[in-house]
Amino acid sequence: MYEGVLSDPQDADNISLVDAPGMVHFIQLVHADEPLNIEVREEGFTHGQAEANQTAFLSSSRGNPMWISITNSDFSSPNAYRILVHSNAADEDVALGNQTASGYIHELDNRGDRIYFLTGGSAEIQMQWSGNPETEFAGHMTHFPSELVTPFDVDMNDGNITLITPSVDSRHAWYEISITAQTQSSTGTWSIDRSIVSHGDDGCHHDCPDLIHENSLQSGAHPIENTRWETRGWLSENDTVDVYPIFIPGEIWETHRVIANLADGANAKMQLQSWNNSGPYLTPLDVAHGEQTVGLNMTPGYHVLKVIRADCFWIQCL
Structure with missing residues (x-):
């Protein structure tokens, strides 16, 4: 912010501006007691001029010295003024x-x-x-x-x-x-x-996937190995299903019991899917449904947990 006073008829003020190439200047004369002459100038060029007690200029620097020139228009008494300058280089x-x-x-x-x-x-x-x-x-x-x-x-x-x-x-x-x-x-x-404005799910960039295919099953799986894995998410009328691939490490002959629980008050139900990991392709093997708790025996490999909005019919949401 620049403040000054033109104290006599011949008085003139110059305000230097940043003259780097690519610079843009937004200049506002926000107040003058009486109208004054204001010019935005660069060597060999005038970007703008006005006679006013309030005005604004938006100017691009050409890389030469730039300044604001302020002189009296019709002097009758000392003329106080206030000028705001915002200068900014390229944002890109x-x-x-x-x-x-x-x-x-x-x-x-x-x-x-x-x-x-x-x-x-x-x-x-x-x-x-x-x-x-x-x-x-x-x-x-x-x-x-x-x-x-x-x-x-x-x-x-x-x-x-x-x-x-x-x-x-x-x-x-x-x-x-x-x-x-x-x-x-x-x-x-x-x-x-x-x-x-929509709620996101933990563990994903926003909403977790609602479909299953082999690539996402392997690339996006959460590893669980005799540990507790916990996540939070949201479902809505436009988002009825969240799919969470899981991975159990170990030997193919092992059997693990996987139990999934929903927090109290969750307006959702669950489906656990056991997949066959021993063939050339991953294929569904077994499924279990539950509301508060669901469990299923699984061998090591890739499997799926689905969380489904409670008021959604199974056949519509699977």
Whole structure:
């Protein structure tokens, strides 16, 4: 913040700005007792000028010395003023957390700024974005580890969207949600906010898988060996099943008793699946159902625990 007083008709003030290449300056004259002349200048170029007691400029540095020039317009008495300056270099890649992020786009920046965050499958996300009229937005959702990219519409310079990520087939899979802010040879601004309104499951990037296949069974299994394994999760009308692959180490001739318990008050039921691990392919072998507790004998290898919303019919949820 800069404060000063033009004390006589010939008085003039100059405020130097950071002149590094790629710098963007947002300059606000927030108060002057009387209208004054204000110019944003760079060697050989005037970025903007006004006669006012309140105004604002958004300017891209060309790498030369820049300054704000302040002179009287119609002097009648000492003229006090206050100016706010925010200068920022190129943002490029910005990780979006739980608070609103904002930035500037330099007029010569053809790439723009990429704002991104990570989440998992079946995540309900609310996003809001805004920019000046020159700012253009584009949205992309990238699945990992496949790196499959799916675009989504953010075709206005001010808007909001509710986005639900597709379900995943492994607890190790996730999504990168990104929005790119660009301009066409002009200085731009952007602001983006997001919130994930659906509950996530422990042990996964958001929602744990609701389907079973051989690859996810082997790559996403939780090892258990005469130990207690505990996790927490959420189910809803849009998320009726969570699948937890488990792995029991040992020799194939061994037999282990696996017991699963739900916490008191959990609005869910369970299904334990024993799989045949001795053939060329993993195949289901035996199954047991339970509400508060369920148990099943298993040999070492890969098996499955399903947690199912309580008001879901078995045939619909399996």
